[in-house]
Amino acid sequence: MGLLVDGQWRDHWYDTGKHQGEFVREAAQLRNWVTSDGSPGPSGEGGFAAESGRYHLYISLACPWAHRTLIFRSLKGLQDSIDISIVSPFMREHGWSFNTEEGSSGDRLSRCDYLYQIYLRNRSDYSGRVTVPVLWDKQRQCIVNNESSEIIRMLNSAFDHLTGNAEDFYPQDLRGDIDATNHVVYETVNNGVYRAGFATSQEAYECAYESLFNTLEQLEQRLQNNRYLAGDRITEADWRLFTTLIRFDAVYHGHFKCNKQRLADYKNLWGFTRELFQWPGVAETVDFFHIKHHYYGSHLHINPTGIVPKGPELDYAAPHGRR
Numbered sequence: 016m017g018l019l020v021d022g023q024w025r026d027h028w029y030d031t032g033k034h035q036g037e038f039v040r041e042a043a044q045l046r047n048w049v050t051s052d053g054s055p056g057p058s059g060e061g062g063f064a065a066e067s068g069r070y071h072l073y074i075s076l077a078c079p080w081a082h083r084t085l086i087f088r089s090l091k092g093l094q095d096s097i098d099i100s101i102v103s104p105f106m107r108e109h110g111w112s113f114n115t116e117e118g119s120s121g122d123r124l125s126r127c128d129y130l131y132q133i134y135l136r137n138r139s140d141y142s143g144r145v146t147v148p149v150l151w152d153k154q155r156q157c158i159v160n161n162e163s164s165e166i167i168r169m170l171n172s173a174f175d176h177l178t179g180n181a182e183d184f185y186p187q188d189l190r191g192d193i194d195a196t197n198h199v200v201y202e203t204v205n206n207g208v209y210r211a212g213f214a215t216s217q218e219a220y221e222c223a224y225e226s227l228f229n230t231l232e233q234l235e236q237r238l239q240n241n242r243y244l245a246g247d248r249i250t251e252a253d254w255r256l257f258t259t260l261i262r263f264d265a266v267y268h269g270h271f272k273c274n275k276q277r278l279a280d281y282k283n284l285w286g287f288t289r290e291l292f293q294w295p296g297v298a299e300t301v302d303f304f305h306i307k308h309h310y311y312g313s314h315l316h317i318n319p320t321g322i323v324p325k326g327p328e329l330d331y332a333a334p335h336g337r338r
């Protein structure tokens with residue numbers, strides 16, 4: 016685990032000392048947008064038109080942020096238009112790396128050994144963390160974007176004219192509600208589990224733990240009368256929550272000490288998670304080997320033996336009972 020400093024790889028864990036033991040996630044730096052016609056998006060520069068075969072997605076099957084992009088690629092029928100490389104689940108002294116073991120694909124595009132080399136191909140003096148997902152442009156030989164929340168927005172609409180799939184997970188009339196939900200879910204759940212797990216002070220951990228379970232309780236109530244977070248239509252907000260929930264009992268409950276309750280103890284959230292898992296094309300994006308081996312086998316200061324727990328035994332394919 017490390018970062019690039021002026022183009023040099025340094026093996027460094029997160030510095031929580033600056034914030035009283037609190038983990039603070041760095042903002043992603045590469046923020047161009049693919050748009051249907053190549054016009055500029057909300058940030059960065061233009062020149063990235065949606066074209067079949069032009070873009071390559073680097074992902075980890077373990078990572079909840081990268082998982083969002085893999086789900087959207089599947090929901091939007093983009094498998095033939097955007098090819099992918101899957102990193103090794105183990106993120107150690109060289110950061111994310113490539114091999115072809117245990118369902119990892121290797122770097123199918125450039126045959127690199129490490130993901131940081133892709134960042135250096137984009138910019139040889141890059142400074143910052145080397146994260147997944149990464150959307151790479153084969154034509155201009157550069158990274159388009161490394162922020163998952165923006166990549167899923169591009170996949171949601173930019174390619175519709177090519178695929179004919181106009182299903183919209185960010186509909187205009189629900190945007191206010193989706194944005195508000197995303198904000199709370201990001202702070203307290205998606206990133207909240209990391210703030211609990213990577214905290215290096217008791218206070219920082221407890222603060223993250225409390226806000227995480229407060230939000231889960233609120234979401235549990237919301238799903239009592241609503242089929243999905245924004246009502247009766249499934250949206251981006253649901254998928255963004257799902258990638259954390261599907262990892263909850265397998266990893267966050269134990270490894271990140273988010274153990275007030277298991278997800279399976281919440282009737283509505285548990286049914287909701289099973290429903291989304293069973294959505295066409297989604298179960299294929301979930302890989303519990305990568306998920307469990309990544310967390311338990313990469314964060315060796317949290318789990319020094321690297322032993323990966325065998326359980327829990329949960330049946331995500333059981334009828335979800337949501338109506």
Ligand SMILES: N[C@@H](CCC(=O)N[C@@H](CS)C(=O)NCC(=O)O)C(=O)O
Nearest residue numbers: 043078080144146147148161162163
């Ligand atoms: N804001 C980014 C966050 C991505 C992120 O932090 N990914 C993690 C994997 S779960 C990562 O690659 N971490 C490596 C590091 O921080 O050095 C996004 O949502 O795309």
